Amino acid sequence: MCDVCDELDEKIEHYKKVRVAMTDQLTIERIKALIAELEAQKAALHPEQK
Template structure:
């Protein structure tokens, strides 16, 4: 995963730990909504990264995936910048 996805996963884990504690129903609902939003952001990043990281055909007809991690990272950074 890229850095942005790692940060999102850390936030998701952090908020899930909060749900183990007892809160009023409204607070729990808001925490669940926040977790769902973070998971949607992560899915969006991965769907774009997957689409743009389809293997390119090399000179011998094999997929050249040496640039795939760089492409995924770039897509995640661009998506993060677009949300600012």
């Protein structure tokens, strides 16, 4: 893994922890969208890996 992937993984884990603590459904949905965006960025960096 590259350094960028490591940073993205850290952000993803952070957002997952924050999501668990939230009770507002709109906020939870937005956090899920952010996680999906970060995962897409990570996948775009290494398209050969699945």
